[in-house]
Amino acid sequence: MHPIHRALALILAAALPAACSQSTPPAPAAPSVPAAQTQGQKELGLYRQLQQEKSYELAAPIGAEIVAKYPQSQAAKEVQETLADTTAKATALTTRRRLERLWSYQSGKESGGTQNTASIYSGDSTETRVRLVLRRHSAWGQSVYLFGSGKGFECGASCSIGLRFDEQLVQRMKAYLPETGEPALFISDDKAFLKRIGGAQKISIDVVEKGKGPRTLVFEVGGFDPDKFPPLKKG
Structure with missing residues (x-):
């Protein structure tokens, strides 16, 4: 081989690896999104x-x-x-x-008249619970009363019971027993009671049960819905 040709061959051989090494590098991987x-x-x-x-x-x-x-x-x-x-x-x-689930509402015919009631049980043991009842009856009018079990309540013809709305001071309200003898205790000023119950969360009522002595009944009344205890329609 001619000396010049041999020199060119050597130069090309030396340049080939370099050319391969200078090929385009692969594209970098897309950056990962932080966790x-x-x-x-x-x-x-x-x-x-x-x-x-x-x-x-x-x-x-x-x-x-x-x-x-x-x-x-x-x-x-x-x-x-x-x-x-x-x-x-x-x-x-x-x-x-x-x-709200503590309250029970009923509407319908009762003893020859139309009646709406709202009632709730006191928050103590099942066997000794007392029910607070709000009632509107077309013949008997409006009433608020406690209905218990056993012999009922001590009161006589008239008495005074202590009530506390939420954390306010105890106030006295007049009450009386029904003439028919049920184990109930009626609150005389039903209008004042209903006016107060709408804004209260809890009502405590001090009573004396026959044969059992004094007791404080606690009612969580905050879920009362007055729309479900409407006034009776006249006429």
Whole structure:
């Protein structure tokens, strides 16, 4: 081989590996999304939806789970801005519904007349509970009374009982026993009582039961719905 040709061959041989090594490098992989931005996003969407629907009782536990399970996530950061308020609203709704379920309402015919009643039991043991009854009857008028069991209440023709609305001071109200002998105790000033019950959460009533002695009856009345205890239609 001619010396010049041999030199060119050597130069090409030396340049080939270099050319291969200078080929275009592979494209870098797309950067991964930080976990803090992706964790809890599905749950967060549900939390937002339930808040918009004002379903706070369902939203609160989902929000608490996001914060507990993904504490460093963006979802947890967002939830923490509203979770305290959502939990408070959920608690209020749960309490309200529990109190509403304590009341029983009835409307219909009774003893030849039309009657509407609203009643609630005292919050003690089942065997000794006393019922507070609000009644409107087309013939008997409006009444507020306690209905117990056994021998009823000590009172005589007339007596005075102590009542406390929420945490206010005890006030005295006149009461009387029914002439028909039922184990009941009627509160004389039914209008004043009904006026106060609408804004109360709890009513405590001091009574004396025959053969049992003094006792304080406690009624959680905060769920009372006056619309379900309407005045009777005239005529």
